Amino acid sequence: MRSIAIINQKGGVGKTTTAVNLAAALAEAGNRVWIIDLDPQAHASLHLGVGMEEDYLSMYDVLTDDVPLDQVRYQVDDNLWISPAHIDLAAAEMELAGAVGREIILRDKMQDVSESYDYIIFDCPPSLSVLTLNALTTANEIFLPLQPHFLALHGLSKLLKTIDLVARRLNPNLKLTNVVYCLYDRGTRLANEVINDVEYFLTDQRNTGSVWSDATSFDTRIRRNIRLAEAPSYGQSIFQYANDSNGAQDYRSLAMEVMQQTQAA
Amino acid sequence: MRSIAIINQKGGVGKTTTAVNLAAALAEAGNRVWIIDLDPQAHASLHLGVGMEEDYLSMYDVLTDDVPLDQVRYQVDDNLWISPAHIDLAAAEMELAGAVGREIILRDKMQDVSESYDYIIFDCPPSLSVLTLNALTTANEIFLPLQPHFLALHGLSKLLKTIDLVARRLNPNLKLTNVVYCLYDRGTRLANEVINDVEYFLTDQRNTGSVWSDATSFDTRIRRNIRLAEAPSYGQSIFQYANDSNGAQDYRSLAMEVMQQTQAA
Ligand SMILES: Nc1ncnc2c1ncn2[C@@H]1O[C@H](COP(=O)(O)OP(=O)(O)OP(=O)(O)O)[C@@H](O)[C@H]1O
Ligand SMILES: Nc1ncnc2c1ncn2[C@@H]1O[C@H](COP(=O)(O)OP(=O)(O)OP(=O)(O)O)[C@@H](O)[C@H]1O
Ligand SMILES: [Mg+2]
Ligand SMILES: [Mg+2]
DSSP states (O other): OEEEEEOOSSTTSSHHHHHHHHHHHHHHTTOOEEEEEOOTTOHHHHHTTOSOSTTOOOHHHHHHSSOOGGGGOEEEETTEEEEOOOGGGGGHHHHTTTSTTGGGHHHHHHTTOOSOOSEEEEEOOSSOSHHHHHHHHHOSEEEEEEOSSHHHHHTHHHHHHHHHHHHHHTOTTOEEEEEEEOSBOTTOHHHHHHHHHHHHHHHHTTTSOSTTTTOEEOSOOOBOOHHHHHGGGGTOOHHHHOTTSHHHHHHHHHHHHHHHHHHHO | OEEEEEOOSSTTSSHHHHHHHHHHHHHHTTOOEEEEEOOTTOHHHHHTTOOOSTTOOOHHHHHHSSOOGGGGOEEEETTEEEEOOOGGGGGHHHHTTTSTTGGGHHHHHHTTOOSOOSEEEEEOOSSOSHHHHHHHHHOSEEEEEEOSSHHHHHTHHHHHHHHHHHHHHTOTTOEEEEEEEOSBOTTOHHHHHHHHHHHHHHHHTTTSOSTTTTOEEOSOOOBOOHHHHHGGGGTOOHHHHOTTSHHHHHHHHHHHHHHHHHHHO
16 A cells, blocks of 8 residues: 655645546556545545535544544545545644644544555645645655746755654655656756756765655656646546546556556565 | 735745736836745745845744844845745744734834835735735735636635635735736636636626725736746846746736826826
8 A cells, every 4th residue: 555645835836636637547547546635725625526515524524523534535436535625724733733743643543444545645735734744644655746947946955854854753654755747848948957957866865865865756747738727627537537638648657657666666 | 105915825826926027027117116025935035036145034033033124125126125035934823823913913013114115015825824914914905816727716715705804804905906817828718718707706796895896807917938937047037037038028018007007096
C-alpha cells in the first residue's frame, strides 16, 4: 500500500488535478484507490461531484469530532473512493490549535480503518497548515506537483524544511519520492530553465540521506490542456470527460510510471 | 488615495502578477504607488528583487513587533515603493491568535504613516487568514483576480461571505469594486462560459446594497503570456523586462482603466 501526499504550498500548480486524475487512472488499471481531500476549498470532492448535499459528513467531522474515517468514504467509480473535504476545514487551524497531538489526529484515526487499499492519495491546500501536517504525518511519501515557473520554484526551500521537520519529529517514514511537472508549456525557455534547475538540485542531493535525497522527477510531464480544466465542471475525471485528450494520455502515462515503481519496490 | 486589496483564496490565479504589474504601470503614469506584501511566500517582494538580504525588516516585524511601517518601505523605482513580506509571516496566524484586535493591527499602524500615496496595493496569500483579514480591514476596496476556470469560480461564495463579515464587523468602507480576468485563454469555451457566469452574477447583484453590488469587471483581460512568468526571475516588472509584450500591453491598459475610474470618482 502506497500512501501519497500531494503537496505544494504554491497555489494553482496542479495538486488537485493530479490527485484526482492520477487516482482515477490507477483505479482504472484495477488498483483500489482512496482519495482523502484535506483542502477546505474541497476541489477534489467537487471535481468528482461529491459533497453537494447540505449536511454530508466530511473530513471536517473526522478531524474535529468523533466520526471514524469509515463513515466518511464514498465510492465514486469502480475501485475509486473519496473522503470529501468541507469549507468548515478552513477553521480547523484555529479549532485544533489547542488539541493534543493536533498534527497526528488523522494518523490516529487511520488505525481504525477496516478496508485495505493499494493507494491512498491526499489532496492538500496551498499552505503548510495543520491540515497539510496531518497528511504528512499519515502518508509515507510525497509527490510534489511543480509548475515550471520561477515563482513556483522559489517556495521549495521552505517546503523542504517543513518536510524535514515532520520527518524528524513526527513521521520517520516520510520521503519526498517524486516531482511531477504540471501545466507544462512545451518548448518555452522558462520551463526548460526551471526544469534544469530542479533536475540539477535533485541529482546534487542524491544519496545525502535527506528526506528528499532519493527524489526523482517522472518522465511524464503533464502538458497544459484545456480539457483538464473543463472536466471538473462536469464532476468527472479526465477519462470520463475527454478520454482521447492529451490530459488523459498524460495522466495514464503517469499512472503507468507509478505502477512500475510499485512493482519494482 | 485608493487602497486596494488583491485577494482570492484560490491559488495561482494571478494575484501577485497583478499586484506588481498594475502597481508598476500606475507608477509609470506618475502616480505614487506603495505595494504591501502580506504573503509569506513573499512573491511580490521577490518579483521586484527585494528582501534578498539576510535580516531585512519586513511586514512580519510590523505585525508582530513595534516596528512602524515607515521603517519597512523600500523604493524600487520612480514612484514605486514596496513593504516586503517574509517567510516568518507563515507563523503569524498562530503568533497573533491571542493578540488583541489581531485583524486590525495593520490599520492601526497605518495611522502613523508620514507619507501620502495615490495607490496602496496589498498582495495577499491564497487563504482567508489573519494576514488577508489585515488587508481587508485596512483597504477601502477589493480587486478580485479571476482565472476563468471552473475550479476558480467555485470558491467565490465563501470569499463573498468573508468580505461581507469584514465589512459588517470591521470595515464599513470595504467594497468589492472590480474583477480582473487573468490567465485568459482567448477563444476557449470554458473561459467564455465562466465569464458569462460571472457577468450574469455581477449584473444580477447590481444595486442590492451588498458589499459587491457595485462590482464590475474591467474591459481589459490579462491574456496568458509567458513573458509575465519570466519577468519575476529577473526581479523586474513586465515593463522593465519585456516592454513590447502582450503582458505589458494588458497591464498598461488595466492601469488606464483604473486611472479613469479614479478621475471619474
Ligand atoms: N495540465 C493542465 N492544463 C490545463 N489546466 C490545468 C492543468 N492542470 C490544472 N489545470 C487547471 O489550472 C487550475 C489550477 O489547478 P489545480 O486547481 O489542480 O491546482 P492546485 O494546486 O490544486 O490549486 P490550489 O493551490 O488552489 O489547491 C485549475 O483551474 C485546473 O483546472
Ligand atoms: N497572464 C499570465 N500569463 C502567464 N503566466 C502568468 C500570468 N499571470 C501569472 N502567471 C504565472 O502563473 C503563476 C501564478 O501567478 P501568480 O503567482 O501571480 O498567482 P497568485 O494568485 O499570486 O498565486 P498564489 O496563490 O500562490 O499567491 C506564476 O508562475 C506567474 O508567473
Ligand atoms: Mg487544489
Ligand atoms: Mg501570489
